[in-house]
Amino acid sequence: MREAKNVFIGFGKAAKTLAFKLAQAGESVVMIEGSDQMYGGTCINIACIPSKLLYTLSMAPVVGTKTRNYQQAVLNKRSVIGGLRTKNLHKIADLPAVTVLTGWAKFIDEHTLTVSYANGQTEQVHGERIFINTGAKAILPAIPGLVDSKFMVTSTEMLDQARLPQKLVIIGGGYIGLEFATTYQQFGAQVTILDNKAQFMARDEREVAQAVHAQFDQAGIEVVQDAQVTRVTDVGTHAEITATVAGQPQTFVADTILVATGRVANIAGLGLENTAIKTDAHGIVVDDHLRTTVANVWAMGDVRGGAQFTYISLDDYRIVYDQLKGAGKKSLQEQELVPHTVFLNPPLSTIGLNEEQAKAQGTAYRVAKIPAGAMPKAHILGNPAGYLKALVAADDQILGATLYCEEAYEVINLISLAMHHHLPYQVLRDQIFAHPTMSEALNDLFETLG
Ligand SMILES: Cc1cc2nc3c(=O)[nH]c(=O)nc-3n(C[C@H](O)[C@H](O)[C@H](O)COP(=O)(O)OP(=O)(O)OC[C@H]3O[C@@H](n4cnc5c(N)ncnc54)[C@H](O)[C@@H]3O)c2cc1C
Ligand SMILES: NC(=O)c1ccc[n+]([C@@H]2O[C@H](COP(=O)([O-])OP(=O)(O)OC[C@H]3O[C@@H](n4cnc5c(N)ncnc54)[C@H](O)[C@@H]3O)[C@@H](O)[C@H]2O)c1
Numbered sequence: 001m002r003e004a005k006n007v008f009i010g011f012g013k014a015a016k017t018l019a020f021k022l023a024q025a026g027e028s029v030v031m032i033e034g035s036d037q038m039y040g041g042t043c044i045n046i047a048c049i050p051s052k053l054l055y056t057l058s059m060a061p062v063v064g065t066k067t068r069n070y071q072q073a074v075l076n077k078r079s080v081i082g083g084l085r086t087k088n089l090h091k092i093a094d095l096p097a098v099t100v101l102t103g104w105a106k107f108i109d110e111h112t113l114t115v116s117y118a119n120g121q122t123e124q125v126h127g128e129r130i131f132i133n134t135g136a137k138a139i140l141p142a143i144p145g146l147v148d149s150k151f152m153v154t155s156t157e158m159l160d161q162a163r164l165p166q167k168l169v170i171i172g173g174g175y176i177g178l179e180f181a182t183t184y185q186q187f188g189a190q191v192t193i194l195d196n197k198a199q200f201m202a203r204d205e206r207e208v209a210q211a212v213h214a215q216f217d218q219a220g221i222e223v224v225q226d227a228q229v230t231r232v233t234d235v236g237t238h239a240e241i242t243a244t245v246a247g248q249p250q251t252f253v254a255d256t257i258l259v260a261t262g263r264v265a266n267i268a269g270l271g272l273e274n275t276a277i278k279t280d281a282h283g284i285v286v287d288d289h290l291r292t293t294v295a296n297v298w299a300m301g302d303v304r305g306g307a308q309f310t311y312i313s314l315d316d317y318r319i320v321y322d323q324l325k326g327a328g329k330k331s332l333q334e335q336e337l338v339p340h341t342v343f344l345n346p347p348l349s350t351i352g353l354n355e356e357q358a359k360a361q362g363t364a365y366r367v368a369k370i371p372a373g374a375m376p377k378a379h380i381l382g383n384p385a386g387y388l389k390a391l392v393a394a395d396d397q398i399l400g401a402t403l404y405c406e407e408a409y410e411v412i413n414l415i416s417l418a419m420h421h422h423l424p425y426q427v428l429r430d431q432i433f434a435h436p437t438m439s440e441a442l443n444d445l446f447e448t449l450g
Contacts, residue, residue, distance in 0.1 A: 002099070004030040007113065007127030009105040009270070012041035013313035014300035015133035016092060018321055023097040025325070030125055031092060032105040032115055039100075040088030042135045042302075043310040045081060046156045051179060053077050054159065055343050058186035070164040070187040077159070101125070107271035110294050114271075129296050131320070132284060133313070134270065136263035136302035141171070145232035151239040152232070152257045155180065165189045165256035169241055171229055172260035173200065178212070179343045180258055181221050186345065190220070192252055194227035194243055205354040207389075208402050212344060215385065219345075224250075232257065265303045280305065288331040290319050311338065339416045341409040346372065346386045349412035352400025352419060358391055365391040365399055368425070368448045370441065372405035377436045381406045388445050390415065396424035407438040414439055425449060 006022050008015040011033035023029045038045050057073040093100045101123070103115040113125045138154040140147055153161065155176050168184050170177045173195030185191045200223055201209035216223055224245055231242040241252040265283025278285040278293040282305025290298050298320050301313035315335055322330040339351040358365045368391075373384030386404040388411075393399050401415045418428055429446035433439045 001112075001124045001126050002030065003126045004028040004099070005128045006030070006131065007125055007129070008032065008131045008133060009113070010034075010041070010132065010134040010266075010301075010303070011039050011088070011100075012133040012135050012301045013043055013310050014317040014320070015131055016040065016088060017314060017317040018131065018300075019098065020092050020095070021317075021321055022324070023092065023095040026097060029092070029095075029098045030127065031098060031100045032113070032125065033100065033102055034104040036102050037085070039085050041133075043313075044084045044088060046159060048310055049084065050077050050081055050159045051155070051176075051183070052343060053080055054187075055179065055183045058183045059345065068187050071162065073187070074160065074162055104269070106269060107274045107277075110275045110277075110296065127296075129298070132270070132292070132297065132299040132303055133301045134266040134303045136283075136308055137266050138259060139262045139264050140259055141229070141261050143171075143229050143232060145234070146229075146257070146259070149232045149234050149239050149257060151234065151254060152259060154259055158256070158258050161256070165254070167238070167254045168192070168256045168258060169194060169239075169252050169254035170258045170260055171241075172258075172262070173197070173223065173225075174260060174262065175342055176260035177258075180260065181216070182219075182344050185219055185221050189256075192222040192224060192254075194224050194229060194241070194252065196226070196228055198226050200225055204348075204350070205356040205402065207355070208348060208350075208404055211386065211404055212348065215345070224252075263302065263308055265305050267303060282306075288333060289323055289328070290316055290332070306332070307335070307338075309338070309340070337416070337419060339412040341412065343409070346383055346404060346406050347408045349403045349408035350401065351412055351416050352398070353391055354400055354402055355389075355391060358399060363399065364394050366449055367391060368445050370445050370448060372441070374444060375405075375436075375438060375441045377438045377440075378406050380436060388441050390425070390445055392425050392446075392449060396426065397422060398425050398428075405438065405441070411438050411441065414442060 005028045008019050008031045019029045019031050054073055092098050101115050103117040105113045105115050108114055111126055115123045164187055168189045168191045170193045173193045177193050181191045181193055200213050226246045227243045229243045233240045238253050238255050243250055276294050284299035284304050286299050286304045292299050300316035302308045319330045341349040369389040372378045372386040378384040383406050388403050390401040391399040398419050403412055425446045428442040
């Protein structure tokens with residue numbers, strides 16, 4: 001039997017970072033990854049990186065023309081992702097203390113896994129410690145005809161589809177739905193989003209949801225709320241999607257149906273029933289230090305049923321590493337305040353409280369708000385749309401921000417830093433920023449508060 005001090009199931013963000021650190025410290029590591037197409041995990045292969053690469057390319061006309069070349073973009077994406085995958089593999093596989101096994105792992109007891117290889121062979125691996133980092137997979141709703149439709153894809157297939165859809169229907173108006181609508185519309189697809197909630201962008205405040213909706217209207221992205229999809233039927237070259245919209249039957253036509261209705265923890269087939277590791281409706285149950293209900297097993301990233309973001313998985317690594325090699329003080333508590341970005345055009349980044357939440361909680365606040373068009377950099381970038389808004393408490397601490405503007409995904413990190421370090425808003429108001437940048441909007445934004 002193969003043995004190691006540290007055995008990882010899944011080559012995700014937390015696992016690869018922790019494996020690298022432990023191996024560098026001379027501890028033996030076995031990394032088990034099911035697919036040779038997934039070294040480095042979901043983010044780099046089938047999620048954040050390919051989707052943001054296509055998003056970026058969807059905004060960039062081919063030099064000398066006004067067209068965006070979708071086929072070229074997909075080829076470009078394959079080449080970049082292939083390079084990153086190899087780099088990720090070698091970064092840990094080349095360390096003398098690491099063995100990478102390409103096969104699917106399943107618990108047979110709390111210290112032992114069976115690894116099944118593509119050639120039908122199996123092997124047993126014993127771990128003093130075992131770290132589960134198996135991620136999440138797309139939820140496929142039980143809609144008659146959906147999974148059998150040849151036009152149905154999840155984000156994974158969509159990101160590698162060589163042909164640009166002409167009529168794309170997206171079921172689900174969350175992160176993936178909104179981002180893919182933006183990207184594929186910009187490449188030239190006709191896009192309709194069918195979301196089952198009554199409100200567009202139900203998690204966000206109405207002000208920004210209305211601003212995004214107006215931008216979608218302008219771009220020609222159709223958004224249908226309160227849509228309960230009841231059936232999908234393939235009809236030759238396209239599919240018909242039947243839905244009840246606000247109680248009325250409607251039919252939509254698509255040559256690609258993207259299912260983006262959330263993702264669920266990847267625990268099926270892991271053999272958890274052979275252990276005392278508990279699960280709930282969200283995933284593997286962990287405590288604030290990511291320990292499962294079995295002392296030698298930890299769970300990190302999407303599989304533990306929390307917020308599904310790569311930066312959360314990375315922070316999960318920090319929590320576990322701190323237990324193994326540090327003071328053991330880091331915990332999930334520190335993940336409560338984190339920035340989020342939806343990669344729209346312009347992008348939308350948020351952190352902390354929004355105005356509706358502050359009102360509902362009865363928190364006293366002042367509002368700072370400026371239009372994005374006030375910033376020269378927004379004009380340089382050719383998109384002065386949107387606004388920046390922040391909430392400040394009576395003691396001058398920043399309560400939260402909504403940035404719907406060019407480069408919001410960079411600027412939000414400065415606000416996050418200020419909030420985490422309890423800096424009063426005046427620090428950002430008076431900070432000298434490089435010019436011309438979008439960050440300098442923070443001078444103007446907080447200047448409005450005096
Ligand atoms: C389209 C899309 C876009 C996204 N964009 C962003 C974004 O812009 N920013 C952001 O922060 N987040 C984004 N996310 C979310 C982000 O991708 C995930 O939160 C993150 O990748 C989760 O990483 P992880 O560490 O949990 O594990 P993962 O990276 O998911 O790794 C899990 C690995 O485990 C392997 N595995 C599973 N079961 C087994 C088994 N039994 N044996 C062996 N191996 C196994 C899998 O093959 C996989 O490689 C996006 C997600 C999607 C789908
Ligand atoms: N930029 C980023 O950070 C980023 C980008 C993409 C994905 N992600 C992560 O991946 C996760 C999964 O993304 P997602 O968009 O699949 O999930 P999501 O939870 O963000 O959105 C799912 C949407 O689908 C709707 N829905 C559910 N069932 C439906 C049905 N039967 N018919 C119509 N609508 C339905 C929900 O109401 C919701 O609006 C996200 O929650 C996020 O954590 C992050």
